[in-house]
Amino acid sequence: MNYQFEFGWLAEYYPQIVKGIGITVELIAVGAVAGISLGIFCAWVRALGPAWLKPIIALYVELIRNTPFLIQIFFIFFGLPSLGPQLSELQAANVAMVVNLGAYSCEIIRAGIQATPKGQFEAGASLAMTRFETFRHVVLVPSLQRIWPALSSQVVIVMLGSAVVSQIAAEDLTFAANFIQSRTFRAFEAYIVSTTVYLALAVLLRQVLAMVGGLIFPRRAVP
Amino acid sequence: MIEFTIWDILRNLLLATRWTIVLSLVSFIGGGIVGLVLLFLRVSKRQWSRSLAKYYIELFQGTPLLMQLFIAFFGLGLFGIDVPAWLAAGLALIFWSAAFLGEIWRGCVEAIAKGQWEAAASLGMGRLQQMRYVILPQAMKIAVPPTVGFSVQVIKGTALTSIIGFVELSKAGTVVTNATFQPFTVYGLVALIYFALCWPLSWSSQILERKLNVAHRNY
Amino acid sequence: MSLIEITEVRKSYGENEVLKGINLDVEPGEVIAIIGKSGSGKSTLLRCINGLETISKGSISVAGAQLHDDEVHLKALRLKIGMIFQQFNLFPHLTVGGNVMLSQMVVKKTAKPEAEKMARRMLERVGLEQKFDAYPDELSGGQQQRVAIARALAMQPMALLCDEITSALDPELVAEVLAVVRELAAEGMTLLMVTHEMKFARDVCSRVVFMYQGRVHEIGRPEDVFANPQTPELKQFLGLH
Numbered sequence: 145m146n147y148q149f150e151f152g153w154l155a156e157y158y159p160q161i162v163k164g165i166g167i168t169v170e171l172i173a174v175g176a177v178a179g180i181s182l183g184i185f186c187a188w189v190r191a192l193g194p195a196w197l198k199p200i201i202a203l204y205v206e207l208i209r210n211t212p213f214l215i216q217i218f219f220i221f222f223g224l225p226s227l228g229p230q231l232s233e234l235q236a237a238n239v240a241m242v243v244n245l246g247a248y249s250c251e252i253i254r255a256g257i258q259a260t261p262k263g264q265f266e267a268g269a270s271l272a273m274t275r276f277e278t279f280r281h282v283v284l285v286p287s288l289q290r291i292w293p294a295l296s297s298q299v300v301i302v303m304l305g306s307a308v309v310s311q312i313a314a315e316d317l318t319f320a321a322n323f324i325q326s327r328t329f330r331a332f333e334a335y336i337v338s339t340t341v342y343l344a345l346a347v348l349l350r351q352v353l354a355m356v357g358g359l360i361f362p363r364r365a366v367p
Numbered sequence: 368m369i370e371f372t373i374w375d376i377l378r379n380l381l382l383a384t385r386w387t388i389v390l391s392l393v394s395f396i397g398g399g400i401v402g403l404v405l406l407f408l409r410v411s412k413r414q415w416s417r418s419l420a421k422y423y424i425e426l427f428q429g430t431p432l433l434m435q436l437f438i439a440f441f442g443l444g445l446f447g448i449d450v451p452a453w454l455a456a457g458l459a460l461i462f463w464s465a466a467f468l469g470e471i472w473r474g475c476v477e478a479i480a481k482g483q484w485e486a487a488a489s490l491g492m493g494r495l496q497q498m499r500y501v502i503l504p505q506a507m508k509i510a511v512p513p514t515v516g517f518s519v520q521v522i523k524g525t526a527l528t529s530i531i532g533f534v535e536l537s538k539a540g541t542v543v544t545n546a547t548f549q550p551f552t553v554y555g556l557v558a559l560i561y562f563a564l565c566w567p568l569s570w571s572s573q574i575l576e577r578k579l580n581v582a583h584r585n586y
Numbered sequence: 587m588s589l590i591e592i593t594e595v596r597k598s599y600g601e602n603e604v605l606k607g608i609n610l611d612v613e614p615g616e617v618i619a620i621i622g623k624s625g626s627g628k629s630t631l632l633r634c635i636n637g638l639e640t641i642s643k644g645s646i647s648v649a650g651a652q653l654h655d656d657e658v659h660l661k662a663l664r665l666k667i668g669m670i671f672q673q674f675n676l677f678p679h680l681t682v683g684g685n686v687m688l689s690q691m692v693v694k695k696t697a698k699p700e701a702e703k704m705a706r707r708m709l710e711r712v713g714l715e716q717k718f719d720a721y722p723d724e725l726s727g728g729q730q731q732r733v734a735i736a737r738a739l740a741m742q743p744m745a746l747l748c749d750e751i752t753s754a755l756d757p758e759l760v761a762e763v764l765a766v767v768r769e770l771a772a773e774g775m776t777l778l779m780v781t782h783e784m785k786f787a788r789d790v791c792s793r794v795v796f797m798y799q800g801r802v803h804e805i806g807r808p809e810d811v812f813a814n815p816q817t818p819e820l821k822q823f824l825g826l827h
Contacts (some may be wrong), residue, residue: 206562206569207562209519210519210561210565210566210569211523211558211561211562211565212523212524212526212527213523213526214526214527214529214530214537215526215537215540215554215557215558215561216558218537218540218541218550219550219551219554222544222550222551222554223550223553223555224551226551300429304429304430304431305431307432307434308433310433311530318431318433318434321437331437331441332438332442332444335438335441338434339431339438342429346429346430347429480673480675482671483675483677485638485669485671485675486669486675486677487689488637488660488664489638489664489667489668489738490693490738490741491664491689491693491741492692493657494657496692496693500688500692501677501688505677505678505679
């Protein structure tokens with residue numbers, strides 16, 4: 145192999161990479177906060193909510209979990225405008241991330257809720273709390289604590305999956321790598337650099353999530 | 368302009384679905400074989416082999432599958448090989464699946480009580496014999512539901528190979544959209560076909576899981 | 587030459603030394619009870635003898651075979667000693683017969699018909715020949731432990747290590763397992779058992795080893811050790827029982 149590695153282009157193109165990192169971070173930040181919130185709502189519906197809403201949420205969750213993210217984002221970006229307003233690339237990417245993580249976190253959080261000992265609900269009821277109050281004040285936080293590691297892994301998976309938003313020209317890290325390789329023809333180097341950045345982001349994200357977990361769940365034991 | 372009926376669209380998509388299925392099978396089986404090697408490295412007594420497998424798994428689980436595809440596609444080209452999209456797609460998916468399957472199976476092996484290893488050892492079995500005759504038969508039982516569940520991830524993962532130009536269901540979706548200008552219908556149908564492939568697997572994984580839990584409670 | 591020679595054996599987990607220089611020679615046909623509080627190192631000693639734990643210092647040999655931490659030596663050693671565990675550790679995916687036949691076939695390469703013949707003989711010895719095709723989860727704890735004994739015997743060991751083999755059993759099932767062990771002792775099998783069954787130790791054993799804080803604190807014939815304990819620790823231990 146006579147290939148000469150060449151990273152000189154970094155000097156010229158690093159602003160693109162930094163911008164791409166910014167977009168990727170923004171996508172996962174919004175995706176995680178809104179997606180997990182959506183997931184909590186859906187999990188509540190599926191575990192304890194009104195019966196009429198359950199099949200709708202179930203359909204949403206199953207549809208998202210059994211189709212590729214790439215197709216979801218194509219559908220949102222290219223397909224939906226025939227029904228409503230055209231979203232920008234970034235808006236579409238954000239919506240897709242939230243919708244995707246919402247479905248996955250719903251199932252994870254639901255498992256956490258279902259692992260709650262029955263006595264917790266009974267104790268809530270005996271204190272004259274409504275079912276929703278019991279959920280909100282007694283059940284929710286321990287449930288999240290139970291499944292926080294699984295939820296964290298899913299957030300990392302969705303962050304890595306966000307590379308796909310480059311395909312609707314949302315200018316994330318992968319978009320930057322594609323842009324650089326098309327200008328410099330240094331495809332291998334461009335992708336090695338961006339892959340390394342993704343790896344670092346994944347490690348960092350895991351640590352941030354562990355820290356967030358430590359802040360939300362100061363107590364150790366979960367019933 | 369030519370009019371496309373729903374049937375025209377669907378027929379084209381279904382023809383391309385064949386390649387999604389073939390690539391999924393190849394990736395899953397190949398990934399299973401490499402994953403088994405990873406599993407043995409991961410539960411070995413030797414520190415270097417455990418570390419090797421651990422770093423492999425962290426690398427492939429910590430980077431986007433799309434990047435792995437790009438690197439396979441452009442990287443192998445550096446060796447002077449003209450890499451066709453199907454080869455890069457197959458290789459990347461095999462090595463990616465292997466990381467996940469290896470990790471899933473390690474969890475199953477570690478779920479087997481330590482006493483089983485010790486009993487087998489006390490009867491004079493070597494490490495590989497303990498694994499083959501005592502641990503794996505038990506671990507395989509609990510590995511079935513998550514393994515079936517992961518096959519869904521493999522099928523969805525094949526969609527990314529459209530980006531490096533492998534013509535399967537997703538790529539066909541883009542091509543047909545460009546010809547028909549009906550993105551809503553086309554991508555909707557593409558999604559439904561994926562759903563038809565994936566959902567039975569997801570569902571059986573859940574059923575198997577439930578059955579297993581019941582069986583374990585009766586123990 | 588003794589059958590099992592344990593010389594100056596030390597075992598540490600990090601800073602914590604669990605065995606502090608153990609010396610013990612076991613003659614063929616001896617039945618030895620190892621007693622002591624939990625944490626005194628008695629189970630660790632047993633697990634060291636067949637290489638489930640690696641020793642930090644000292645040496646262990648069985649019928650002239652030295653204990654080394656590699657697969658060839660370990661296999662040679664383990665062919666000479668069998669082990670019975672507190673939790674039975676039967677293989678749940680195999681029938682009773684399969685449990686007893688497996689290691690004969692894969693370790694000793696015995697042909698299946700011979701392995702089966704041996705398995706049936708050993709199961710008969712522990713009174714369970716009719717359970718050949720049952721699965722472990724269909725048996726009571728006492729029956730499972732008897733199968734575990736048959737499984738170890740089928741390898742024709744020169745000695746058996748028994749690690750609290752009745753501690754996980756319901757009280758009414760203890761007797762049936764001890765009866766099997768008593769018979770083995772009568773037939774001349776060399777036995778090293780960690781046990782809490784003091785009456786059994788007194789009736790069946792040729793020597794009793796009292797371990798205290800990682801050392802052999804007292805050793806002797808059961809009638810001496812139980813009737814006339816020398817150290818305050820042993821007196822207190824026996825008093826507690």
